[in-house]
Amino acid sequence: MELSIDWAYQLLKQEEVPAHIIRHSERVALVSLFLGCSLVKKGNNLDLRVLTLAALLHDVKKFSSLKTGENHALAGYKLMKGLGLERMGEIIYAHIYLKAPKPGSLISEEEIVFYADKRVMHDRIVPLRERFRDLETRYGRTLKAIIRMRLLEEMTLILERRLFKNLDITPESFLKLNDVREVRGVLEKKLEDCSDSWGSFL
Numbered sequence: 001m002e003l004s005i006d007w008a009y010q011l012l013k014q015e016e017v018p019a020h021i022i023r024h025s026e027r028v029a030l031v032s033l034f035l036g037c038s039l040v041k042k043g044n045n046l047d048l049r050v051l052t053l054a055a056l057l058h059d060v061k062k063f064s065s066l067k068t069g070e071n072h073a074l075a076g077y078k079l080m081k082g083l084g085l086e087r088m089g090e091i092i093y094a095h096i097y098l099k100a101p102k103p104g105s106l107i108s109e110e111e112i113v114f115y116a117d118k119r120v121m122h123d124r125i126v127p128l129r130e131r132f133r134d135l136e137t138r139y140g141r142t143l144k145a146i147i148r149m150r151l152l153e154e155m156t157l158i159l160e161r162r163l164f165k166n167l168d169i170t171p172e173s174f175l176k177l178n179d180v181r182e183v184r185g186v187l188e189k190k191l192e193d194c195s196d197s198w199g200s201f202l
């Protein structure tokens with residue numbers, strides 16, 4: 001099978017992923033690809049295709065897991081593994097269960113999708129702080145839940161610093177990607193060649 005943007009959309013359809021989750025996932029993929037491109041330009045070694053498709057599919061099991069009570073990150077991993085795409089499954093699994101990077105290690109696709117997901121609230125790209133305030137309002141019912149979320153927020157802020165350390169762009173510049181209307185087309189085009197400028201959006 002050819003790993004294309006088309007293929008990922010077909011899988012989303014086949015898995016009956018609702019439209020609002022697709023819109024969220026498209027934005028996460030856009031943030032992931034732009035960040036991945038910027039990192040590759042600075043000499044990082046990343047598989048941009050696997051990165052973008054995993055980002056598009058990171059919540060492929062979110063809706064169906066609500067009914068089955070499954071863990072959606074694990075269910076996503078299993079689905080991918082069953083298709084012979086374990087690497088993509090690992091990235092999907094890590095959007096919830098990210099391991100701390102080893103000292104001196106290179107930036108991974110896992111870190112990018114994890115971060116991109118935390119930058120997208122519903123289908124809008126927002127600063128990390130805003131996303132975490134929203135999560136806290138929605139899920140922070142107990143002190144334990146609030147503490148867990150604050151830890152996650154701190155960890156994600158550290159990750160943000162790590163990702164942007166050697167980049168010329170800032171986390172704020174990503175807000176301009178909200179102006180992209182036809183995400184699918186942009187993903188296709190930029191996946192072919194992302195070396196040219198993103199200037200029309202930024």
Ligand SMILES: [Fe+2]
Pocket residue numbers: 058059062072095
């Ligand atoms: Fe998710």
